[in-house]
Amino acid sequence: MATKPKLSVYWAASCGGCEIAVANLHERLLDVEAAFDFVFCPCLLDTKKQDVEAMADGSIAVTLFNGAIRTEENLEMARLLRRKSQVLIAFGACAAQGGIPGLSNVSTAADHLRTIYLQGPTLDNPEGTIPRRQTVVDEGVLALPGLLDQVSPLADVVEVDYTIPGCPPESHQIWAVVDAVIRGVALPPPGSVLGAGASTVCDECPRTRGDKRIDQLRRTWEIDPDPDRCLLEQGVVCVGLATRGGCGALCPQVQAPCIGCYGPPEGVTDQGGKMVSALGSMIDIEPLKGLPEAEIVARIDAIFDAIPDYAGCFYKFGLPGSSLKAAVAARVGVSAQDDQ
Amino acid sequence: MRVGVYFCRCGPGLDGQVSGKIDPGAVRGAVESLPDVAYFEVVDFACADGGQARILEHLAAHRPDRVVIAACSPRQHEDTFRRVCAQAGINPYLMQLVNIREHVAWVIEDPERAVDKAIDQIRAGTARVLHQEPLEAAELDICPDALVIGAGPAGLKAAMTLAAAGRGVTLVERGPILGGLPVRFEEIFPTMECAPCLLEPVLGEILHGELPGPIDIRLTSTVTAIKGFLGNFDVTIATSPRHISVDACVGCGMCIEECPTSVPNALNLNRTTRKAVDFELFGGLPNVPVLDEAACTRFTEGSDCTACLDCCPVPGAVLFDEVATATEKKVGAIVVAIGATIYDLSQVTRLGYGRHPDIVSSWDVERLLAANGPTGGELLTADGRKPRTIAIVHCAGSLDADHVPYCSAICCQTAFKDAHLVESKAPGTQIVSFTRTVVAPGKEAVDLYRHAFDGPHAVERRYHHPGDVEVRVDAAGGLAVSHATGAGEPEVTEVDMVLLLAPMVAGPGPRELAGVLDVPTDATGFFAEHNARSDATRSPVRGIFIAGTCQSPMDIQGAMTQGTAAAGHALSELVAGRTLRVDPATATVAPDRCSGCRTCVPVCPYQAIDVDGWTLKASVNSVLCAGCGTCVAACPSGAIAGHHFTDDAMHAEIEAVLHA
Numbered sequence A: 001m002a003t004k005p006k007l008s009v010y011w012a013a014s015c016g017g018c019e020i021a022v023a024n025l026h027e028r029l030l031d032v033e034a035a036f037d038f039v040f041c042p043c044l045l046d047t048k049k050q051d052v053e054a055m056a057d058g059s060i061a062v063t064l065f066n067g068a069i070r071t072e073e074n075l076e077m078a079r080l081l082r083r084k085s086q087v088l089i090a091f092g093a094c095a096a097q098g099g100i101p102g103l104s105n106v107s108t109a110a111d112h113l114r115t116i117y118l119q120g121p122t123l124d125n126p127e128g129t130i131p132r133r134q135t136v137v138d139e140g141v142l143a144l145p146g147l148l149d150q151v152s153p154l155a156d157v158v159e160v161d162y163t164i165p166g167c168p169p170e171s172h173q174i175w176a177v178v179d180a181v182i183r184g185v186a187l188p189p190p191g192s193v194l195g196a197g198a199s200t201v202c203d204e205c206p207r208t209r210g211d212k213r214i215d216q217l218r219r220t221w222e223i224d225p226d227p228d229r230c231l232l233e234q235g236v237v238c239v240g241l242a243t244r245g246g247c248g249a250l251c252p253q254v255q256a257p258c259i260g261c262y263g264p265p266e267g268v269t270d271q272g273g274k275m276v277s278a279l280g281s282m283i284d285i286e287p288l289k290g291l292p293e294a295e296i297v298a299r300i301d302a303i304f305d306a307i308p309d310y311a312g313c314f315y316k317f318g319l320p321g322s323s324l325k326a327a328v329a330a331r332v333g334v335s336a337q338d339d340q
Numbered sequence B: 001m002r003v004g005v006y007f008c009r010c011g012p013g014l015d016g017q018v019s020g021k022i023d024p025g026a027v028r029g030a031v032e033s034l035p036d037v038a039y040f041e042v043v044d045f046a047c048a049d050g051g052q053a054r055i056l057e058h059l060a061a062h063r064p065d066r067v068v069i070a071a072c073s074p075r076q077h078e079d080t081f082r083r084v085c086a087q088a089g090i091n092p093y094l095m096q097l098v099n100i101r102e103h104v105a106w107v108i109e110d111p112e113r114a115v116d117k118a119i120d121q122i123r124a125g126t127a128r129v130l131h132q133e134p135l136e137a138a139e140l141d142i143c144p145d146a147l148v149i150g151a152g153p154a155g156l157k158a159a160m161t162l163a164a165a166g167r168g169v170t171l172v173e174r175g176p177i178l179g180g181l182p183v184r185f186e187e188i189f190p191t192m193e194c195a196p197c198l199l200e201p202v203l204g205e206i207l208h209g210e211l212p213g214p215i216d217i218r219l220t221s222t223v224t225a226i227k228g229f230l231g232n233f234d235v236t237i238a239t240s241p242r243h244i245s246v247d248a249c250v251g252c253g254m255c256i257e258e259c260p261t262s263v264p265n266a267l268n269l270n271r272t273t274r275k276a277v278d279f280e281l282f283g284g285l286p287n288v289p290v291l292d293e294a295a296c297t298r299f300t301e302g303s304d305c306t307a308c309l310d311c312c313p314v315p316g317a318v319l320f321d322e323v324a325t326a327t328e329k330k331v332g333a334i335v336v337a338i339g340a341t342i343y344d345l346s347q348v349t350r351l352g353y354g355r356h357p358d359i360v361s362s363w364d365v366e367r368l369l370a371a372n373g374p375t376g377g378e379l380l381t382a383d384g385r386k387p388r389t390i391a392i393v394h395c396a397g398s399l400d401a402d403h404v405p406y407c408s409a410i411c412c413q414t415a416f417k418d419a420h421l422v423e424s425k426a427p428g429t430q431i432v433s434f435t436r437t438v439v440a441p442g443k444e445a446v447d448l449y450r451h452a453f454d455g456p457h458a459v460e461r462r463y464h465h466p467g468d469v470e471v472r473v474d475a476a477g478g479l480a481v482s483h484a485t486g487a488g489e490p491e492v493t494e495v496d497m498v499l500l501l502a503p504m505v506a507g508p509g510p511r512e513l514a515g516v517l518d519v520p521t522d523a524t525g526f527f528a529e530h531n532a533r534s535d536a537t538r539s540p541v542r543g544i545f546i547a548g549t550c551q552s553p554m555d556i557q558g559a560m561t562q563g564t565a566a567a568g569h570a571l572s573e574l575v576a577g578r579t580l581r582v583d584p585a586t587a588t589v590a591p592d593r594c595s596g597c598r599t600c601v602p603v604c605p606y607q608a609i610d611v612d613g614w615t616l617k618a619s620v621n622s623v624l625c626a627g628c629g630t631c632v633a634a635c636p637s638g639a640i641a642g643h644h645f646t647d648d649a650m651h652a653e654i655e656a657v658l659h660a
């Protein structure tokens, strides 16, 4: 029997949802198992890091790497799996763009440690203990991986061959990619996005759309939207129009706005920036014409005040991958590691 | 790729406007070390004939793939250097002009920092030019004819100017006669000319003159649909039946005599009647009556009256069976001159309009004083008395945030004209003018202005706030104007008549037509301009021009000047036999990335974007597109790219500035 190509699935800073999406292949997992030698997956298999280290470089055919790069351990594993894999795929929103963990980039790592371990209102930490890389206890030395200054997408730390976006990627899309690999279909040029559309969620959304003129933004609990009409036109900030399609517009079909998990569409580098500039173009300025300048500013502010959290609204899944990337350390020269 | 960089000193040696601050010798090293730069060449006056010739020769000898010219503002010389490149056989869009004069030499004091910034700018231009693509301007055939909508002073003048240049003109007028508002007036400010006489020569030319271009006049017509773009519009004109043939009728008026049905004549404040078949206005041109379907018993009751037909001496003039028609026309440009209307004064309740027949508007008074008006030109109250005292109230509803916020520009002079007419038609009448701020600009207005307030029977009272003047009607039908002066009780003046100067407003006309033509109106309801100061007679849509009071309140002089200006624009854009050059720096949609979200459609100021109803993909009409980039920025899907301003090129440019 010819040896099967090796497959690995790894999680860095992630929630485990990507593994569930893989598990959701259900009986097709058997097809995967038949086609590949599933060598490494901390969530499902017992193989350890040493086992991977022992493999020859380039001996893993495909690695689906999910999760963002948040810690030194994530970074180390990214480098290791890059070395061992022929094809490294950034799998899911966190690996692709930073994902939800990436929202922590609105503050620095040092700030997080302070806020979480020293300033939280429910804390009882009189000695001001914060996690350290190394802690000496009677039994020996305990080690923890250090936090990196900021969260990065996989492609910022190692070379990535392909990206499969989504939080998590839809199982049928995962299958489409795996199936293509099994059947030996030629892959698109490296750097391409797999398992998703080129256009946006709107392309797959059944709601009718007209010219957009928004006079008021509404949060989801403030409105019972017309199920047939574009949510954005009803004032609900649906970011589907700045989000790559491929999911099948699942959220808008159940009255929930798209929150952007498939990341920027083809040709867009900054999903949030695109959404903000589109939204700015949609605000109905007709009633503002001719008003005094201060009044115009006040009314526009009132419209946008309905968005309580810009980063969470426009960059929910992609702050580190956007052109904003991360807040810069307020205290120059002080890194999270120094504080630890 | 090989980039050739030219540095213009903008003057001789180190004394040039650029080299006086930025020593090219200090720039050379840094520029030559940029990865794709093939050479760095210094020129004295690049834009002068000698400079152009040098660059041309040098380009021809070295044939770079891309060209960067570090000189002055693209506003000034981008076209110049694009031409030079084209002459050298290099696509002009492969050249980037870097502005080191206005952006560097003129604004940076310290020569060292100027050198640094010049290097940054040239590095950015070089990074950008590598991403530029060759573009070709398209050439389109055009239709040189024009459509003029509205036959008031503005539209008539536009039509005449276009026809005089030999252009075919289609003149569409909603009413049954030509001339707009002024043919309904007696005399006009500022010099008390006879209004119909002023228009006579223009109307004569248009109706019977020998203008080289044919004028197709469509009365009782409106434009109901339009497709296409500059040089190639297809318009649909709907004509409602007049029932009297303009071609056959000789205007003898016998039908009017014989018509048995009379109805109130709204034009004359319902103080006279008109027949079901009648002239719109006595003396109006063309001199052909209209059979009013709303009045004629054949239409209202289905009668078989043929009184007009029976007496008509001309066969084929009375056409009972005429029906509404719609015809199509192809034109290259459109002049919109549909005029304006006046504010509905009954909205200003304190002024009493509509509560007493002797409270009249400036429009009513034009008719009351007109020789073809209800009293044959004599000034009488509704019950036929000669008024002893008349109040003239300025700014009736204008400069009033609750009504018409702006100054309507023509009312003060209309008031002076009315005062003058009252004085000459009813000498001795006391005229009390309630003014707020008097607007009488220009070199001619002053005579009437003096006359209005200097006469022995004239009194001027100033008021400050819109609410300071009220018109009171007592139980016995007496009229009085109450004027709050701020000191003590209001002053009350008993009068026989009140004349209210009603502001000009856009009315529903522009908005309705805007919907058909896809041109914007502004918050005041008037048509929006391409640029309110420098291009007030161009709409933002290429090939559609606006003239007269549909753009803003103005007098006849202004309207006629604008009509001529709009015609001038149309003539210069549509030269017969010439093709239309379409700048290729437009936006394009990548259909596979477009989801049809329609974000782009309303933001386009040029109505250049359509979404296909079937595929739901947007597309940009490259003739209408002006390359402004608004849709490129708005497109949330990254589906729209701006030719010559691609994201790649701009990111490269920005990054090159940031990463020194």
Ligand SMILES: Cc1cc2nc3c(=O)[nH]c(=O)nc-3n(C[C@H](O)[C@H](O)[C@H](O)COP(=O)(O)OP(=O)(O)OC[C@H]3O[C@@H](n4cnc5c(N)ncnc54)[C@H](O)[C@@H]3O)c2cc1C
Binding pocket: B149, B150, B151, B152, B153, B154, B155, B172, B173, B174, B175, B178, B179, B180, B181, B182, B185, B187, B188, B189, B190, B221, B222, B223, B337, B338, B339, B340, B342, B362, B363, B366, B410, B414, B417, B504, B509, B513, B547, B548, B549, B550, B554, B555, B556, B557, B559
């Ligand atoms: C009470 C009053 C007094 C005035 N007195 C003076 C004066 O003394 N001196 C002076 O210089 N100015 C005076 N003006 C201003 C003057 O009337 C205007 O400047 C002038 O009429 C503007 O000409 P116009 O061609 O733009 O519009 P208009 O004269 O209003 O002509 C517009 C034409 O378009 C037609 N039209 C409208 N809608 C459509 C449509 N959808 N399709 C086809 N046709 C359409 C109308 O029927 C009309 O014939 C006065 C205005 C008012 C209201």
